Amino acid sequence: KQTLLKVTDLKTYFPVTGGIFGGVKAHVKAVDGVSFEVYQGETLGLVGESGCGKSTTGRTVLRLIEPTAGNITFEDQDILKLKKSEMVKLRKEMQMIFQDPYSSLNPRKMIKEIIGQAYEIHAPSMNKKEREEKIAGLLKEVGLNPDYLVRYPHEFSGGQRQRIGIARAIALNPKLIIADEPVSALDVSIQSQVLNLMNELQQKYGLTYIFIAHNLSVVRHLSDRVGVMYLGKIVELTDSDSLYKKPLHPYTQALLSAIPIPVVGGKKAHVILEGDVPSPLNPPTGCRFHTRCRYCMNICKEAEPEFKDIGNNHFVACHLMDK
Ligand code: SF4
């Protein structure tokens, strides 16, 4: 397997200002030491409750947000060393599909302008006619009428808008697409159509996806591997089969028991997640999940469990693995 993207010990903190001097009071540690690789042509699911840092991770990888620390390499290029102008070039290779198809398309622009922007920046030698032909082709590719290129976003349904968002994302033949909850704003009946489209495009163009979602059932069919995030960290990462059949981290187990998927080799235990997610401003000591974990031991409150490979590329951060 060839590694397309490698993220090492990534940290993205946001300063919180306030107090009598208006200085930096604290930091929200949105992403706090995350490491993973994405292989060429695969889909890596990134899953967790809201506020776990999954969107921030995706945006930081594209440098839409600057990280506080860590390393990001894309095709062996250290992208954090790139200048702004070099990063603009690299954006061709790395695109994003946004969660909200209503707010992510400029309401005052026609579809051909929305998608055409990418060509203006990255293929300035293309003339208007070539550009429109290209965009019409893209619309067909995502299952829309090519004549729609002169319409405005408000003329489309949510599902159609997300198809337009996908057309925009594939316009420049990127290698990596980060899809941030691409179907969570859509009706359930529309969700599978959009997922199927993403799957077809992946097969056709050899795309690599990072698929961000807040629940494990959405990413199941598309993901080759899945990483589960909790409070700024990945707590478990492995291939989809292992994760869904034999989740090892208590948080993954709890998330899975909340959706109707039988756990093979045993009765399906209903682990109810108690309490709220603690604030990322002041995360719990030791294992961040300890305040909600039903297996919590003394060591969990003191020492942070190491995120380590317990075999076959199955990474888990939990003291139970040391036994
Ligand atoms: Fe639970 Fe301890 Fe494992 Fe954290 S390290 S998930 S608190 S058992």
Ligand code: MG
């Ligand atoms: Mg989000």
